[in-house]
Amino acid sequence: MKNLIIQQARVLDPNSRTDQTANVYIQDGTIVAIGDQSTTLENFHDAEKVNANGLWLMPGAIDLATWLREPGLDHKATLASETRAAAASGVTTLCYQPDPATSIDNSAAVNLIRKINQGLQLANVEVIGNMTFKLEGKRLCNIGGLKRVGCVGVSNAWQPFENLNVMRRAMEYASTHDLTVFMYPLEHGLAAGGVMHEGEVSTRLGLPAIPAAAETVAVAQIIALMELTGSRVHFCRLSAAGSVRLIRQAKRDGLAVTADVAAHQLYLTERNVLDFDPLCHVRPPLRAQADRDALLQGLSDGTIDAICSDHQPHELDAKLAPFQQTEPGISALETLVPLTLRLAEDGVLPLLQALRKITFNPARIIGSPAGCIAIGAPADLVLLKPDVLWDFTLEKMLSQGKNTPFAGWSFHGQIQRTWLAGHTVFQAQEAN
Template sequence: MTAERPLLFTNARLIDPASGKEERGGVLVQDGLIQDVGPYVAVATDAEVVDCGGQVLAPGLIDMRAFIGEPGAAHRETLKSAGEAAAAGGVTTIMSMPDTNPVLDDPAIIDFVMRRARDTSIVNVRPAAALTKGLKGEEMAEIGLLREAGAVAFTDGDRSVTNAQVMRRALTYARDFDALIVHHVEDPDLVGTGVMNEGEFAARLGLPGIPREAETVMLERDIRLVRLTGGRYHAAMISCADSAEIMRDAKSRGLPVTCGVSINNLALNENDIGDYRTFLKLSPPLRHEDDRQAMIEALVDGTIDVIVSDHNPQDVETKRLPFSEAENGAVGLETLLSAALRLVHSNGVPIAKLLRAMSTRPAEILGLPGGRLQRGAPADLIVFDPDAPYVLDKRQLRSLSKNTPFDEARLQGQVTATMVAGRIVFDRLNVSREANV
């Protein structure tokens, strides 16, 4: 078997979010790694050359929160379809959630998912294991064995561990393995029958509201348990100004805490629900515009570490219902970058800072080698035109489920090529070598 020829991307706007460096130049890829990068790249004469036409070339995105139906609910999403959607959206690594059937609370199931992903997915899939057995919040899962099997983090997905003693034990035990606890901060008792953000808009729609305290009370408790145990903790998604202040204070005290935000809570607010649009029924719910602005400020000042898609496929039967009865969730892998670029175009967020929250910081938090545009780094790369306008048609999404909150939205910024481990897996640049898909 002959070695693959080197591939040289030229005429690119290079953005390395790890260093903050931005320059014109090229990237040389061979053997699945970045061999050289910069304004002047020395290359052998047999290299294939791809002209990026001045578009951005950056590390591939790493999404720390994606629900995938396989195993158990492959009609909603498979590892294959999720990988195709991710590649089209510039996501080269997915952290999959454990709420499958069976639940990812056994090393053998973790192994199955990893093998299945290697065989069928064109992007990297890193499974998160269940924090508690059966996601019931009652008994801690076997964190040590699951970590050995390949789990990169521990979470109960969209369920909160309400028992403080269980959470304390999990944080203490995880500390000894340097394992990461990822928690959905939402008190189910305070959520009650609520279906959207509590406030004037919910009252006008006649829908029961979810108070911000459902999030902040749980987050405050977790921060105190982190202070007690010293365990590594990541709040999966925060959504309101008070939560940002809690995280800001915890970080100022040197606690080992990080947090994420859903792209939905950065790009949308409660008014977008409009006439009971169930594709915008989410957890955490879309908040007031003041909270959305607070999330953007927290992202810019570094309080928020990562942006996630919160990809949660739902089929027609669970979404085409009255708003109060519909399931939470929206697909988001394919639109993550385009929706995030709204912050660049409309809010003046620096593009390098945006990419850092979607590549470098997730890699650092999960202990992965990607997220940087440097020699020796994995050739998980994306090329995209940040100014390319388009109107999203949900029928063209590669996800099996079509429940996108951005249907018919005008978006700006489109991925033109995605590379994983040196292989082109999505291509609008017409790279000459055959894509290995």
């Protein structure tokens, strides 16, 4: 691999709080120097040089929640289509979520995903394995075997456990192998087949609803089991104000807890469902404005560690039925970075803090050395042109799934180039 110098970029590293104009030197896929050191570094006289004057250089985004569909649901999306979309969107690491149709019960399933992705080499794909066989919530998987084959965590996704004792034993098993448990907090009895947030809008529309308590009750149960088992838990997709309060208190109590929120929850509320828009059918549901405000506050004060896409690509027919019969989820991979940058643009979060939520923090949650611009770190990097205003349209989407409520939105900041371990995986036509 040819050595690379990214020259005169505005280097934004959320971990070290670096915001400076500098050169970045890359050798064998690793960052070896930062600054004006061309006269002191050997083997860089014939390096590839990229003029990044006026551009931002950031760590590649790390998305904790992507439902990549293949193998098993290839009619919705494939690893090829989604990693290509990731590269073009500044996302260099994807966390593969377990799903009943794409169950990750054993090492063979993990190795198959890894083999497919190695043939593509457009993004890192980290796998989160099953806690229970086929996610049925009854019989524990070989969690130790999943750890040995490289899973970065285990989860039962949105599927219920048969009882709390099974959940407890799964958490203990994961803790024994020093694996993070990715928990989706939902008390299924309270959810009772609901499709949107329980409140004024659901009453007006006559749709079956899910109270915020269905999430907060589950969060409280999981925290209690954390104290019992000593396990490390990451809470996935918070949506309710009460959940934020509980996580905040758990952190104050010293529990090994982290949490994320889907980017769309920071912009949309239950009112976006008023016209029965199936593109706004998500799980957990879009909640009230007060919940959205609490999520933003949780991001600001550090209660919520990460922002993810919760990327769920669907085929066209999945969103063409009446609202309650459609499949939940948004094709969100290509809006993760733009929506996060808009938080900084709108003054909700400082720029480096916003970037930290999609880079360094998620990297630490999965134990990745990426997510930062530092000597010795992998050169998973993104070059962005900050002053470009562009429109997000269905025609421009590279994901196989076109199910997004953000079509037609305008964003500042356009990806010019993406590197994975120093290798270019995306380059805009107008980039230098």
